[in-house]
Amino acid sequence: MTQQAGQVVFTRGGVPESVHHVHVAVVDAQGWVVASCGDAGLVTFPRSSSKPVQALPLALAVPELPDDELAIACASHAGTPEHLAVAERLLARSGSSVNDLRCGTHPPFNPEAAADLTRRNEKPTPLHHNCSGKHAGMLLACERNGWRREGYAEHGHPLQVRIRELHAELGGVGVDDVRAGTDGCSVPAFALPLDATARIFARLAAPQGELAPALERIFAAMTAHSFLIAGPGRLDTTLMPLVPGLAAKMGAEAFYGMALRDTPRGPLGVAFKIADGGERARPHVALAVLEALGVPVTEEMRALAPATLQNWAGREVGTVEAHVGLTWA
Template sequence: MTAQDGRVIFTRGGQAESVHAVHLAVVDAAGQRLAHCGDADLVTFPRSSSKPVQALPLALGLPELPGDELAIACASHAGTPEHLAVVERLLARSGSTAEDLRCGTHPPFDPTAAAELIRRNEAPTPLHHNCSGKHAGMLLACVQNGWPREGYTEHAHPLQVRIRELHAELGGVALDDVRRGTDGCSVPALALPLHAAARLFARLAAPAGPLAPALESVFQAMTAHPFLIAGPGRLDTTLMPLVPSLAAKMGAEAFYGMALRNSPRGPLGIAFKVQDGGERARPHVALAVLEALGVPVTAQMRALAPATLHNWAGRDVGTVEVELPLVWG
């Protein structure tokens, strides 16, 4: 940890108990670095924060797609009946079914939906996987582009090759600088420098060039359907309606990306990584950087990241402190 790293400090009894280092980059509409803390060149995996870019082939190939279906293709959804209904509608457009999804299976993130499956003695299906909308969108993108649906999750598939190219193009880096791993849902997980990830979100905030219509469609779908992007009580769903013209997308291991269209400094892209993957630090960093960029932070927003820690009996037992020493320029 260096002197310029951001930190989220959880204290108990006045003593620091846990410290989460934070790396963050802010990029303006022209793609220039505006501010950072920690290592803006850190090569890291946005994980599900890549979903708005992964949905671009779908938006390009089917510009008339309803916004809710494009939103679910960008989502890490909670598996509620509302989410599943949109995924099924998107699957039907490509003549696909849940059996064609290669994301795997896990219980719904939403506790009510998970409990209902247990009550009915039913097992989760691939539809309940938080990435099923992304996979349904990928299957439809394959059909629209004349690519095979078989093997759509593999690195060498034309869809995944195109998605990697889009990360490089929008991130302003060479293709070789977009490194590859495999995500939890089996599609390629792409790693790139943090400032390049911020640039992806800056392009969402201020679309330009040949990709502008598709970028605008993704931005509008995310901001118009925040519930579909995540679900009840989850950060993307609760934060976006509170900040005008904000498209936000969380990724696993405490990555976060934000496309902020209306800031005092104009459209901005923001990306940060909590180094140890401590996801509890994420809302605290999100609010701190928005405030540093001139966004008014309301009481409703502060409730997403309380500064006081309470135990199960309701007693105050500690605090959460955020240090975000932004270096400008």
């Protein structure tokens, strides 16, 4: 049932200036939707929040892979030297080179890394792309499974077919219910109901079945190497160390997934989508949801989502309020 969507309201001078509408689904370890806000059945793209699923064929095929390389395969990294070193190491395992990556090229997300390239008069390469670790992992998964590496990013490639099946299996839906588009990095982007994505994160929080060892390794890699998952000052990297038992992954257009192992209601999976893609509202929603689930929110966590707006002169000019009223099943 669709309920009233949550809101994040940005106010200036006491007048609401911007309103971001929010849809949330919360699923328990048994796969049941236990709480929601807005439309829990909203069909939408998790985008990079799918990366833990996209890394599953790698984790299954290469059980000896170091945790930092598994983490970079789940990452939307910032292109710092630390990120590039791990991605390059993973890429080399399949005998691949930067020229084999099909993710495209963009400057590093990290301003210092981007400025350093400019100072050296160097152009970014596909390795600097935030998805290069994912693509390097896909190439290795192909090599270990005996699949051709050529065309690994295409919809009909065996790797992408398997990843679509894994979305369906973990999300508790049929394969035909997993719709396909193309992501910014050229691999398939899969759309599925919001509660199905929350179910995926619940499986990450409480692994079970034959996929459990691989899911456990992905959870451990993400939480042990939170820096690699995003980078300096970014939400995943900052939030995970502050919340025990949390693996979190952001996706483009203001999607977010959280696997929570330690809540008053046991392990939970959370997925939320900010309808207009307003990513500035994401930390406010994340903290509001965590608080609603009984997770202690510290002052250090609140600093990630300031309740006041300041201008460039440091003056307080407005406020931010998140209204995410979860309805419990």
